[in-house]
Amino acid sequence: MGDSNYKHEEIEKKWQKFWQENQSFKAENEKSGTKEPFYVLDMFPYPSGAGLHVGHPLGYIASDIVARYKRHVGYNVLHPMGYDSFGLPAEQYAIQTGQHPAKTTEQNIARYREQLDKIGFSFDWDREVRTSDPEYYNWTQYIFLLFFNSWYNPDSNKAENIQTLISRFESKGSEGLDTKNSEPFSAQQWKGFSEKQKQDTLMNFRLAYLSEAFVNWCPALGTVLANDEVKDGLSERGGYPVERKKMKQWSMRITAYADRLLQDLEDVDWNENIKEIQRNWIGKSEGTGVRYHLTPNPSPQGEGDGWRTTSKDVNGDSRNEKKLDEGNGWRTKSEDSEGDSYENRNDEDNNVVNEIDHNQFYTTDGQLWNILIEKAKSMRTNPTKAEWILWQNIRNCALGHKFRRQHIIDRFIVDFACLSKMLVVEVDGDIHDLQKEEDEIRSSILSKHGFKVIRFRNEEIINQTNKVISQIKQELESLPTSYPNIQSHNTRIIVSEKKENYSKNEINSEKGEQNINPIKTDNSYTSPNTQDSSSPTNEINSEKGGQNINPLKTDNSHLTPNTQDSSSPTNEINLEKGEQNINPIKSDNSHLTPKTQDSSSPLSLRRGAGGEVIEVFTTRPDTLFGVSYLTLAPEHDLVLKITTPDRRSKVEAYIEYAKSRSERDRQTEVKKITGEFTGAYVTHPFSGEEIPVWVGEYVLAGYGTGAVMAVPAHDERDFAFAKHFGLPIKQVIEAPEGWDINKEPWCEKQGKVFNSDFLNGLEVKEAISRMIEEIEASYIGEGKTNYRLRDAVFGRQRYWGEPIPVYYKDGIAYPVAEKHLPLILPEVDKFLPTESGEPPLGRAGNWNYNPDKGVVANGDGYPLELTTMPGWAGSSWYFFRYMDAKNPTEFADRNALDYWKNVDFYVGGAEHATGHLLYSRFWTKFLFDIGLVGVKEPFKKMLNQGMILGESAFIYRADGENKLLSKNQVHNKKTHLIRVDLSVIDDAHNELNIEKIKKHPLYQDYKDFEFVTESNGKFIVEREVEKMSKSKYNVVNPDDICHEYGADTLRMYEMFLGPIEDAKPWSTKGIEGVYKFLRKLWRLFYNEQEEFYLSEEKPNEKEFKTLHKTIKKVTSDIESLSFNTSVSAFMICVNELQELKCNKRQVLEPLLILLSPFAPHICEELWEKCRHHGGISKVTWPEFKEEYLTESNITYPISVNGKTRAQITVPATAGKDEVEKLVLANEIVQKWMEGKTLKKFIFVPGKIVNVVV
RNA sequence: GCCCGAGUGGUGGAAUGGUAGACACGCAGGACUUAAAAUCCUGUGACCUUUAUCGGUUGUGCGGGUUCAAGUCCCGCCUCGGGUACCA
Known part of the structure; x- marks a missing residue:
């Protein structure tokens, strides 16, 4: 009989055809x-x-x-x-x-x-x-449009149609929503928005949205590259320079789902490690934002380490604190008249103030911003009656626009400001009668900033409230809405409505250093005599004379050590004489940042000296007193704005350098520490110390706020940075005995806090929550949850992807109508960017859109999006x-x-x-x-x-000689490796086929070379494990295996290789064993005459045991996805059946069913030969019966002191005492126990016996 | 760097904390054969001992620890693989 041999190719073709014709695997949708x-x-x-x-x-x-x-x-x-x-x-x-x-x-x-x-x-x-x-991407585009037309409603905690957001804006404006980059607005304002304003606002909420993101831009290739396409700052293709560049990109707001993506991991049955990877990727961390205010002046100590402490005398304690007017409970306008804006201090009668001013000037210039803020807060908590009445009428967008009170603009605290309309409302106390001139100057400065100022008198507001309100309303309506790009944290601090008692925040400085306690200064402001803690007097002097007092101009370079602190007015005036510029801010820019001066964003207008705020996110607020510097990412918006002139060239060069560095490199090369000092300082919100601000590439722009507060004593990277640049290391958490904080940071979240004022003595955990409370109470920041997850970029500058169904009208992105989907990928002449650097779709001639007609020729409609989906x-x-x-x-x-x-x-x-x-x-x-x-x-x-890796093959070529060397013939010769294709070697034996390589087209250069073989005449190749890839000539094609051994062998062999989850190099060694197994199985069905024959006899105990052992093992292995061990189980089963010479139908048929998921073709064939029709694929799985596996005897291994020494066979029913007796009587056991006494007898039923002596 | 995973004979690998190396490859020896292929049988971690048995020691990347007992659990390292946001 010719079919007694297993002919895999024939069989496999037959059954593949059968399955196809019978639609064996068609699934029904019901x-x-x-x-x-x-x-x-x-x-x-x-x-x-x-x-x-x-x-x-x-x-x-x-x-x-x-x-x-x-x-x-x-x-x-x-x-x-x-x-x-x-x-x-x-x-x-x-x-x-x-x-x-x-x-x-x-x-x-x-x-x-x-x-x-x-x-x-x-x-x-x-x-x-x-x-x-x-037909498929029609629906991908459709889903994109759903994303585009949706927003994430934080109240319902789910995505909703953008219409619900529009309705919400129409009824209550932006209330209750984080407006992201734009100002809060009222319902009325929303209705008054232009189409562009509306769409821009909605874009901040859409789940698919346009935004700026950093990319690897390669100018030479005109395209964006993936990180792995960039090597050492050069493009892998072509080797052109690549830089980090901000670019408008479509993104998906996956961050809205961060928490749900995290939570719902609980509900899926995945590997814990994959869940862990996702958890880490989402990277939820609880911490707090902390805002650091720039000192108004560059810190003058100039060069060197960039570190300076606030060591000058503040005399803060000497200030008299004047109580509030106790009579009516209102702060009187006259009380603060000198305090709320420093021009008032130009009161020549007020010598005391002047004197103090001078004093302060040398000491606290760095505190101005801080002081203004604290002052503003104080004024807010203690409003005058008129202020209070007005506030009640304009707060909460009562007039349709958001007002802020006691808002800092430039160096003034204005009473009320509407930022979206650039309107300032001032309430004049009596004293203003006396200083009309100053008020005019103040108004003029504010108007230079783009604000309109209107003034009301106390009594007007109190007695004619309605009239005042309607006047304000009128002003609002007449003014255009502006969209200042305000950093919300810049203003939020003033807006906060918390009514807190600050007295608990009293901070005492340590070590005798002077401490500027912002809280205390609050109170001191209420005293006319002592309030002028900063430099206003001098400012005013200069302004009067038309001088520009620009504290930022105080280049460090001008300063001698003796005058270092001074934004000394004398110097200023001298320097600025005759310039006649009363806009300190503008001159700041013109002087300091020539390159960015033209970027006259509203922000820059409003930025006062010291007005900049750096917000950091930290998970370790407990270490706040250990901060010794801040580090900004080189891409941080503020870097160039705050850099002092003397540092500018260095910082600019550093930013250029950082552009050439990939994020990966910046994170990886942890030993390469780079950075630059900006020359700027911030004020520590609690200690009042001045803290230098650095730029460093180890801070990434996309993480958190792009700025970190560095605590070298308790953070590895900060430590390394501080060591490298000689910055101070201030320990605030107790480390274990003998820990040298100057050698190694203590990063564990445990220990007691010290050197930290009100945190002293607390444990880290307590200190964290206490500090967050303090930070929130003082408006320095808010406790928050940060995610590492970033929104996913959804556009690529490429051709071969789904077109994004969006067109642009007047610069506004609109969705393509659903009826025009699919938006078919257009034809282009080349798959390269256009000459002007647009993506390849920019080459398409028919790539405009008409909302009625759909896609039309260019010029006949609106331009369509040019990037494609990722x-x-x-x-x-x-x-x-x-x-x-x-x-x-x-x-x-x-x-x-x-x-x-x-x-x-x-x-x-x-x-x-x-x-x-x-x-x-x-x-x-x-x-x-x-x-x-x-x-x-x-x-x-x-x-x-797991990934299957390739095993590349190499041969050695002797340098300079026409000789190829077998692996062990290299000796000490100088050689280099030549990659060879797997087709010219014997994979199992690492042996080169010399004849084949001589004929192979790739290796014609070597055909006349001398092949130096081993002594046995074999030429052995070198092997190395690498990713399987065409370019490495190590690809093993499954077709070849199917041809030689068959699909069933391939299937079983791939499973047999090892646990499916492990990565492993592919090797054909061992495939013979699987092939042999299938042939053995085949032969079980044939008798000695090579005829197909099954016995109908009832199987014996042993045969049943073998079968049921296999049913049990294979079933549980499939359930637990352990396929390699089930292949072994099949091999054992067939080996045993062969030994038993079993050819019984009742054993072999169930075995075929068990095996058919693994080796379906051979099983179908044998199943058919067993006289079944219709295929094996839906036959019921064999049932496992425990009864065939029960044993009457158990053989126990006996160990003495944990080492196996003997075996003993006892009835399965034997108990501990019985076994103990038998074991102790055992000859071998006695030998090992000689002279020792029994300490313990361990009996694990069914498992093992351990005798401890 | 950070996160996740893996390291056991010459090779792929097996082992609910309970006889380490199942099963398979390779190798060696043998049977069958004129011969080869195929097939079957035996042996095979290392070292020591022995004529051979019988034995013994050691052994799961490295260094510690917990336990009657550790490849398995804990702590500290080393090496390799994957991911690190535009490879899919």
């Missing part, structure tokens, strides 16, 4: 009988030009085993496959060869399909999808499309979605943990929120297959 649905999904393959290599099928085989197993145990199984067919490699290839990526993609897919078919997967090919197919767009939702893959009217029918729900079992690589697996979860949650799907998570259970 409940059929008692079958439950089960959805098995594979990682979406990208069809690369190299074809499928042996690493790809690893996961597919595992999932196929599960899918086939689930069919046997009675499920309706959905097991689809398709292609993630947009992507960079095809585009790269297109650029190089000019071939259209659609064409190469088509070819690659055809090849993938052919390869996949050969392996015998049970896919339902009717449901195939391709992301590059317009690779992860199409793969973020494909699992839903498979449920109803051909639906032409919906992305999937709701009944199908509800039937399949989510993926029951997903197999994918752990390398996607922070990409695909997170984005898919994000999109699923979004689709859930807007009611399109009924599940919150895409993948219930997941298996992460």
Whole structure:
């Protein structure tokens, strides 16, 4: 009989055809009988030009085993496959060869399909999808539009249609929402907004939105590069310089989902380590923001270490504190008349003030901003009656616009300011009659800043409130709305409405250093005599004379050590004589920042000396007193604004340098410490110390606020930086005995706090919460939760991706109408950026949009978006499309979605943990929120297959000689390695086939070389494990294996290689064993006459035991995804049956069913030979019966002191005492116990006996 | 750097805290054969001892620890792989 040999190729073709013709694996979208649905999904393959290599099928085989197993145990199984067919490699290839990526993609897919078919997967090919197919990306674009038309409502904690946001704006303005980069606004204001203003505002809320983000820009290539396309600041392709550049980009607001993405990890059955990777990626951290105010003057101590302490005498204690007017409870306007704006201090009669001013001037100039703020707060808590009345009428957008009270503008505290209308309302006390001139100057300065100032008198407000209000209203309406790019933290501090008693904040400085206690200064301000703690007098003098007092101008370079502190007025005036500039801010810029001066954003107008605020986020507020410097990311907006002139060139050079550095490098090269001192200082919010501000590349712009407060004593990176630049290390947390804080930072979150004023004596944990309380109470910051997760960039400057369905009218982005989807990817002449640096779609001639007609020729409509979607767009939702893959009217029918729900079992690589697996979860949650799907998570259970690596082969060539050396013939010769293709070696024996290499076209250069072999005549190659890749000539193609050994062998061998989750190099060594196993199995069904023969006899005990042992092992192994051990179990089973010469139907048929998920073709064939029809794939799984495994005797290993010495066989029912007796009587045991006494007898029933002596 | 994972014979790997190395490859020896292939049988971590048995010692990346008992648990390292935000 000719078929007694196992002919894999013939059999496999036959059954692949059978499955296809009978639609054996077609899934039905409805409940059929008692079958439950089960959805098995594979990682979406990208069809690369190299074809499928042996690493790809690893996961597919595992999932196929599960899918086939689930069919046997009675499920309706959905097991689809398709292609993630947009992507960079095809585009790269297109650029190089000019071939259209659609064409190469088509070819690659055809090849993938052919390869996949050969392996015998049970896919339902009717449901195939391709992301590059317009019928598919129609729905990707549709979902994009849903994102675009949605916002995240923090109140309902879910995504909602943008219409609900618009209604909300119409009824209550921006109240209750973080307006991000723009000012809060009222409902009336919203209604008055222009279309552009409205759209810009909505853009801050849309879940798909345009924003600025940093990218790797390569000017020479005119494109943006991925981090791995950049090596050492140069593009991998071409070697051109690459820089970090801010660019307008489409993004997805995944951060809105950060907390839910974190929380819902609890509900999925994934590996703990993948969950951990996602948790870390989301990076939730609890901490607090802390705002540091720039000192108004550059700190003068100039060069050197950039460190200075506030050592000058403050005399703060000498200030008299004047009580509030006790009569009526209101602060009187006259009381603060000199305090709220320093021009008032130009009171020549007030010598005392002047004198104090001088004194203060030398001491506290660095505190001005701080003092103003504290002053403002104090005034807020103690309003005059008129102020109070007015405030009640204008607060909470009562007039349709947000007002702030006691707001700092320039160096004034104005009474009320509406920033969106640039209107200032001042309330004049009696004293203002006496100083009209000063008021005019003040108004003039404010108007230079773009503010309109209107004034009311106390009694006007008190007696004619309504008239005043309507006057203000009129002013508001007449003024245009402005959108100052205000950093919200800059103003928030003034806006805060908390009524706190500050007295608890009293801070005493340590070590006799002077402490500027902002809180105390508050009170001191109420005293006319002592209030003038900063430099105003001198300022006013100069202003009167038309001098520009520009404290920032006080270059360090001008200063001698003796006059270092002084923004000394004398110097100023001399320097500025004759300049006649009364706008200190403008002159700041003109002087300090020639390059940015023209960037006259409203912010820069409003920025006063010291007005800048650096906000940091810290998780260790307990170490606040240990801060010795701040570090800004080189990209931080403030860097150039605060840098002093003498530092400018260095800082600029540093920023340039940092641009050339990738984020990866900046994080990795931790030993390379770089940075520059900006020359600027901030004031410590509690100690009042001046703290230098540095720039350092170790701070990344995208993390937190892009600024850190450095505590070298308790943070590794800060420590390294401080050591490198000689900055002070101030320990504030107790380290263990003997810990040298100057050698190593103490970073553990434990220990007692010291040197920290009110935190002294607290444990770290207590100190953290206490400090947050203090920070909040003092308006220095707010406790908050920070996420490391950043919004996901959703646009790429590439051709081969889904077009983003957006067009631009008057510079505003509008969605393409749904009826015009899909927006088909246009044809272009080249797949390169345009000459002007636009993305490739800029080359398309028909790429305009008419809202009625759809896509039209350029010039006939509005320009369409030119960037395309990233690779992860199409793969973020494909699992839903498979449920109803051909639906032409919906992305999937709701009944199908509800039937399949989510993926029951997903197999994918752990390398996607922070990409695909997170984005898919994000999109699923979004689709859930807007009611399109009924599940919150895409993948219930997941298996992460490890990567299969390649084993590259090399031969040695002797340098300068025409000789190739076998591995052990190199000796001490100088050689270099030549990569060789795996086709010219014997993989199992690492032996080079010299004849083959001489004929191989790649190696014609070497055909006449001398091949120096080993003494046995073999030429051995060098091997090295690398990623499997075409360019490394180490790709092993599954086709070759299928041809030689068959798909069943390939399937089982890939499973046999080891645990599916481990990465491992591919090696064909060992495949023989699996092949041999299948042939052995085949022969069990044939008799000695080589005829197919099964005995109908009842199996004996041993045969049943072998079978049921295997049923048990294989079933539990599949359930626990341990496929390698089930292959071993099959081998053991077949070996045993062969030894038993078992050919009984009752044993062999169940075995075929067990094996069929692993090796389906051979099992189908034998099953058919067993006279069954209709295929094995849906036959019921064999039932395991415990009774066949029960043993009457147990053999115990006996160890003495933990080492196995003997064995003993006892009845299974034997108890401890019985066993102990037998064991102690054992000859070998006695030998080992000789002369020793029994200490303990350990008996683990069914397991082991341990005798301890 | 940071986060996650992995290190066990010549090789892939097995082992609910309970006889380390199952199963397979490779290698060696043998059977069958004119021969080869195929197939079957035996041996195979290292070291020591022995004619051979019988034995013994040691052994799961390195250094410590917990336990009657550690590849497995804990602490500190080393090496390799994956991810690190535009590769998929």
